[in-house]
Amino acid sequence: MKRRTFLITTTAALAAASIPVARYYSNGKKNYPPLIMPEELGNFCEEKVIREIGDQYRKQVPQESEKAKLQQILLTDDAGKLTAVSDNAAIAALLDKKIQDDFNSSRILVLSGWVISVTEARQCALFSLT
Amino acid sequence: MHIDARQLDNQSVIEGDICIIGAGAAGISMALDLENSAHKVILLEGGGMEYDDRVQELYNGKLTGHPYYPMKASRLHYFGGSTGHWGGMCSTFDEIDFEKRDWVENSGWPITLKDISPFYPKAHEILDLGAFEWGAEYWVKQNNALKLLPLDDNIIWSKMWHFSPPTRFGTKYKDAVVNAKNIHLYTYANVVDIVATDNVASIKQVTIKNYAGKEHTVKAKKFVLACCSIQTSRLLLASNKQAPHGLGNDNDLVGRYFMEHAELKTGEMWLNHTEPLSFYLMGDKTKVRAELAISPQKQKELGILNATVSLMPLAMSKNTIPSIKIWSQDDPRKALDTFHKYSNLDKRNYIQKLFSKGFYQSYGLYTRSEQLPNPDSRVVLSEEKDELGVPRANLHWALSPIDKKTVYTINKVLGQQIGAARLGRVKLYDFLLNDDPQLPDYTSGGWHHMGTTRMHEDPKKGVVDANCRIHGIDNLYVAGSSCYTTGGAVNPTLTLVAISLRLSDHLKKTM
Numbered sequence A: 001m002k003r004r005t006f007l008i009t010t011t012a013a014l015a016a017a018s019i020p021v022a023r024y025y026s027n028g029k030k031n032y033p034p035l036i037m038p039e040e041l042g043n044f045c046e047e048k049v050i051r052e053i054g055d056q057y058r059k060q061v062p063q064e065s066e067k068a069k070l071q072q073i074l075l076t077d078d079a080g081k082l083t084a085v086s087d088n089a090a091i092a093a094l095l096d097k098k099i100q101d102d103f104n105s106s107r108i109l110v111l112s113g114w115v116i117s118v119t120e121a122r123q124c125a126l127f128s129l130t
Numbered sequence B: 001m002h003i004d005a006r007q008l009d010n011q012s013v014i015e016g017d018i019c020i021i022g023a024g025a026a027g028i029s030m031a032l033d034l035e036n037s038a039h040k041v042i043l044l045e046g047g048g049m050e051y052d053d054r055v056q057e058l059y060n061g062k063l064t065g066h067p068y069y070p071m072k073a074s075r076l077h078y079f080g081g082s083t084g085h086w087g088g089m090c091s092t093f094d095e096i097d098f099e100k101r102d103w104v105e106n107s108g109w110p111i112t113l114k115d116i117s118p119f120y121p122k123a124h125e126i127l128d129l130g131a132f133e134w135g136a137e138y139w140v141k142q143n144n145a146l147k148l149l150p151l152d153d154n155i156i157w158s159k160m161w162h163f164s165p166p167t168r169f170g171t172k173y174k175d176a177v178v179n180a181k182n183i184h185l186y187t188y189a190n191v192v193d194i195v196a197t198d199n200v201a202s203i204k205q206v207t208i209k210n211y212a213g214k215e216h217t218v219k220a221k222k223f224v225l226a227c228c229s230i231q232t233s234r235l236l237l238a239s240n241k242q243a244p245h246g247l248g249n250d251n252d253l254v255g256r257y258f259m260e261h262a263e264l265k266t267g268e269m270w271l272n273h274t275e276p277l278s279f280y281l282m283g284d285k286t287k288v289r290a291e292l293a294i295s296p297q298k299q300k301e302l303g304i305l306n307a308t309v310s311l312m313p314l315a316m317s318k319n320t321i322p323s324i325k326i327w328s329q330d331d332p333r334k335a336l337d338t339f340h341k342y343s344n345l346d347k348r349n350y351i352q353k354l355f356s357k358g359f360y361q362s363y364g365l366y367t368r369s370e371q372l373p374n375p376d377s378r379v380v381l382s383e384e385k386d387e388l389g390v391p392r393a394n395l396h397w398a399l400s401p402i403d404k405k406t407v408y409t410i411n412k413v414l415g416q417q418i419g420a421a422r423l424g425r426v427k428l429y430d431f432l433l434n435d436d437p438q439l440p441d442y443t444s445g446g447w448h449h450m451g452t453t454r455m456h457e458d459p460k461k462g463v464v465d466a467n468c469r470i471h472g473i474d475n476l477y478v479a480g481s482s483c484y485t486t487g488g489a490v491n492p493t494l495t496l497v498a499i500s501l502r503l504s505d506h507l508k509k510t511m
C-alpha cells in the first residue's frame, strides 16, 4: 500500500469523525429563521443544496410555488391554528412536530438525493424564494 | 483414498455407489456426510490438490450482457473449489425467499425454509461460523458495546451475518476426505460427458479425461453434479449424444435463470450525533455483524425483491472501488491480488481500530439485492471447445428493472426510518434518481453463481425437483446453488451447503 494514499484516507476519516455534524455544513452559515431553514437537514447540506431542493419542490408542486402559500401551510397546525410568523420558538416546535409526523406517516420525498419530509421540502422551497 | 487419475491405466473403469462430480463446498460437504455409510462414494475432481493453470483454463469462456468477472477468474478449478478464494460472509435465507410472490415473476420454490432449516446447524459447523445464533438480540446481550439501531422491525430489521475464517475446504477437509474409508477421491478427473441409457431415463456412466491424455469411465448407481452453476449446466448441455438439447433440457431451461446479487454503493447516512454502530461494521475482530434488511411486509407492499444495506464509515466507503472494476484479470490469483491491493483491507482495519468503538457520523450505504430470476440471464455453449474437447461455456448476465427499483426503494425506506427515528438523514446517489430502468454498469456481483438448473415441481418450469433430482432422469442429481429458484438477498454458500446436506440425507434414505 502506498503510504500517501493511506495517510490521505486516515486524515479524511479523522476529519469526518471529529467534527460534530451540527457544525459540519453549518460552518459559516447565517443564522436563518426556522421557517426557511430545516434544522436537521441544514446541518448536512450547504445552502446551495437547500436552494436546489427548494427549486425542485416548487417545480414538482407548482401550486405551492408562492411564498405566501408556503408560509401559510408551514405555519398552520393540524387543528388549523396559525402560528405568528414572528414567534421563532413556536415555529421551531411546530415544524419539528410536522417533520416527525411526516416521517412517521411516510410523507417523504427524494429531492437532490436527500430523503426528506414534505415539511422540510416546503421550508427549502421558501428558502429558495428568499 | 486419493488417486490421481493421470496415473491410472488409460480406459480404466471405476465403480461405486454414489458418484459426486466436483469437490468444492457442495461436493466435499456431501462426501463427508456420506462418510461411514455403507455406500462407496466416488468423488471426482477435475483439478489437482493445488491450482493448475492448465486446468483453470478449462473454465474460460466469453461474456455478454451486464459486465461480469472473467469466466476463468470467477470460480476455482481444483480440490476445495472456489472456497480457495471466497470471503466467508454467511447469512441464512428468509422464509419469504422460498415463497411464490405475486410481484416477483418466476418466484416460488417447491420447498420452504422449514425443509432447509434442519441442515443449517451442520452447514454452520462445516463453515466454522461459531455459535449457532442468528438473532441480533442475542449478540447485543453478549456485548454491551453493540447497539441496535432503533428502527421499526416491521419495516427495516437487523439481519445477522456470521463470518467464516474463511474455511478453505481444500486444506481443512483434505485429510478427512483422503482418509475416509468409503470415499474414493480422484483428482485430474474432469467429467467431459454424462452417458444416459437409450431412453434417457437414467445415467449409466460418466467419462473423465485429463490433459495427460487419459480417458476413464465411472459407473455408479447415483450421480450428483456439484460443479457449481456454470459448469454444471455446461456439462448437462454438452452431454447431448442421447438428448440432442442436452440432459434435463427438454424444456429449454438448463443454463437459464443464472442469478447473482446486485451489489453497489447506493448512498450516505448522515447522523445528528456520533452513534456507536460497530454492530453494523465489519471489524477485524468481529465474527458477526448486522445488516439493515427490508421486511417481508414491505417487500410485498412495495412490490420489490429482498435486499439488505450494510454500513461503512463514509471516509472509507468513498475510497472503495466497485469489485467489477478491480477483478478483471483472467488469472484468478492475479485478480485476487489486485482486489486486495485496491480494497486496502489493512488500511480499513487500521482506521477502524483508530475509531475502535465505531463512532462515526457519516456512513456509506452499500446495498446487496436479490435479482429477478430472468430466463435471458443464461449460460450457453460456445462453438469453441476446451483442451479436453468440451464446448466452452459463455455467460450472458441480465438484470431487470425490478432490480433497480428494489435498490432504490430499500434506500428510500431506510431514509424514512432514519428520519422517523430522529437519527439523521439519508442521501441517495444520483444513479438511483435517473430514468434509466437498469442498474449501472459498475454494479458488481458477489461472485455468487446461482440458478441454471432451477428447482420447480413442474418440469416445464424447472430442471430439478424438490429433491434436487433432474426431472425425468431417475439417478441424476444436482447439488448446490444452481438449484436455487430465487437467490435471496444473502451470499449463497451457507444455504448451498445446507441444501447439499439435505440431498445427501435424501440419498442415504433412498439408496
Ligand SMILES: Cc1cc2nc3c(=O)[nH]c(=O)nc-3n(C[C@H](O)[C@H](O)[C@H](O)COP(=O)(O)OP(=O)(O)OC[C@H]3O[C@@H](n4cnc5c(N)ncnc54)[C@H](O)[C@@H]3O)c2cc1C
Pocket (backbone or CB within 6 Å): B021, B022, B023, B024, B025, B026, B027, B044, B045, B046, B047, B073, B074, B075, B076, B077, B078, B079, B080, B081, B082, B083, B085, B086, B087, B088, B089, B090, B189, B190, B191, B192, B226, B227, B228, B229, B231, B235, B446, B447, B448, B449, B479, B480, B481, B491, B492, B493, B494, B496
Ligand atoms: C472471490 C470470491 C468471493 C466469494 N465470497 C463469498 C462469500 O463471502 N460468501 C459466500 O457465501 N460465497 C462467496 N463466494 C462464493 C463461494 O465460493 C461459492 O458459493 C462456493 O464455493 C460454491 O460451492 P460449489 O461446491 O457449488 O462450487 P465450487 O466451490 O466452485 O466447486 C466446484 C468444484 O467442481 C469442480 N469441477 C468443475 N467442473 C468439473 C468437471 N467437469 N469435472 C470434475 N470436477 C469439476 C471444480 O474444480 C471445483 O472443485 C465467493 C466466491 C469468490 C470467487
